[in-house]
Amino acid sequence: MTASTASDTTTGTVDPGAAGVRVRGLTKVFGTGDTAVRAVDGVDLDAAPGEVVLVMGPSGSGKTTLLLMLGALLRPTAGTVILNGVDVTTAADRQLPRLRARHIGFVFQDFNLLSALTVAENVELACNLAGTRGTAAHHRAADLLDRFDLSHRIRFKPHQLSGGEKQRVALARALANNPAIVLADEPTANLDSSHGLQVARLLRQLATTDQRAIIVVSHDERLRPFADRVLWLEDGHFRHLDQMPVDPVCGVPVPAGGPHLTHDGHDIWFCADGCRDQYLTNPDRYPLAPAPPTSGSR
Incomplete structure (x- = not known):
């Protein structure tokens, strides 16, 4: 990881x-x-080559909107997005598909594989869209699928795969255009613990080994150890994680205004009702969470 990179949370x-x-x-x-x-x-x-940036936040905080603008899929109202020196916010609409095809790989929560195509054909199609065709596309797809240990599944259709295998196919497809930037939207949300950790390790590898910039938006706490930086997006702004109250059950920073209670004179905040209910079964088991920050702590 690029832990030595100077950053502002x-x-x-x-x-x-x-x-x-x-x-x-x-x-x-x-x-x-x-x-x-x-x-x-x-x-x-900013996201540098070789870096994994994890953007977290409550539902409705703007995470998906942010990712869509980074991927040149949604025009911003203001501001700039520069990908490898190219300002995509000033590019004409007709240029955007080519810019996405040249610079960005996308990974989605629901995999977005074409059900009528085989595993190999899904990746080959992405190669075609990036400008690689024929035998070259066939070989590139085979190499990418081999990298993700999917050579034995190349003739399978998506419905014949496990969730973890589908997401590994999606990762292979995201690399079809050899992108400098990979954007991942909740890439582990539909996976069990084992497959979720496998995908997290693969995203880390894409940054470290390939020197790609990886930006992930997710609610999944399992991704934290694999990220160089974790940013909290709330109400459209980034906030300091260390200035937010912490759920004493799961240890997650949470925004003030969610589920909470007062115990022994302390305000305690939770990420969800389930954590609050678990806390109430045995309060002495958990350390007290800090009080929420003031409105000026952003």
């Missing part, structure tokens, strides 16, 4: 000298007037 910025992703003032507003919603509000973020 509220802006998500690093030394931009060799950054694969550079974002400044990124904003997305949905609606107008009194109904306007600022889903992402002036976010700065």
